[in-house]
Amino acid sequence: MANSYVLKATVRDRVGKGAARASRRAGLVPAVIYGDKKPAISIDLPVKEATMTLHKGGFLSHIGTIDLNGEKISVIAKDFHLHPVKDFLMHVDFLRVAADAELTVEIPVRFLNEETCPGIKRGGVLNIVRHTVEMVVPANAIPEAIEVDLAAEGLGSSQHISAVKLPKGCTPTITDRDFTISTIAAPAGLKEADDAAEGEEDAE
Template identity: 85%
Template sequence: MASSYELKATVRERVGKGAARASRRAGLVPAVIYGDKKPAVSIELPYKETMITIEKGGFLSQIGTVDLNGEKVSVIAKDFQLEPVRDFLVHIDFMRVAADAKLTVEIPVRFLNEETCPGIKRGGVLNIVRHTVEMVVPANAIPEAIEVDLADADLGSSQHISAVKLPKDCEPTITDRDFTISTIAAPAGLKEADEGEEGAEGEAGDA
């Protein structure tokens, strides 16, 4: 199972708010590893290296490795908390990942052929309804993104999940409807012009 990052960690001997504050004062981030039918383990990680990893992007949708006193543990970050005023990292929740596991993660949406999209060339605006799609994916093959091709998208069109070629063994968690990912919306000026033309045609018909 490929790993996108590796962080060194040590076991936290003490837990609780006081111990967590002491870790932060020492330049460490409190965290916990749970799951895979094993006991939860409280750990701490170096703050600087951990923040660099998070700021690279995709932290919640990548398999990583935590080197815990020499034991390599495959994990995925399920959540992390930032102090609201300073955006200071205060805690991370990791889940252990088995090689054959299936995970539910948010996969980014990537749009192709925006520069040649007929609707955009006519002045339309790409309205992104979903920047990510929640999907069930294999732990050993998490896709970087799903791709929406706009090559044939005209004004007023909608791009639905059914039109997307999904990676192998990946499926959206929403299965009861063909949900919209994006639309190509007409600019306000064009809408007003169309409405004016429709009104004029109606008046001419009335006459």
């Protein structure tokens, strides 16, 4: 399961843009917890802790806990907004997560054995088509990543989702095609040399 985080929060009594601006002036990040057929709760988070959690990575794919005056609420961040100029955290939307729920999240792709990949050793370049794959996953078993093994991949090869061993209970949201995750592309010079060699063979 993805590593979790804990953020202490306080209830925000007022809602609206004015209340959100007041929270930011007080060094807090306004946020909302919704979902699981329960009323939405407007909360404030400490800006330092919330920003550190965001920059640790995996903010949108890790289950977290909001400690709201002693009540522990399991959540996953569904969206956040940064200031367009100053780049500080302005707002977060959290979704409540039940233990037996399924979630749709973007799972990072991790590539294995790049250093021994035959195609890359011949001068090929790993062209990553998808850095993440959107998947339906169990809330209590969100994978850190899906792994693509390049150990046997040659020059000009393509790596498709069908060749990936997916974690138990995880299903891609795209089901109508065997989509490409990456390719091992030949560099221009090598491709031109191969084309020239093929041309000479045809002439013979």
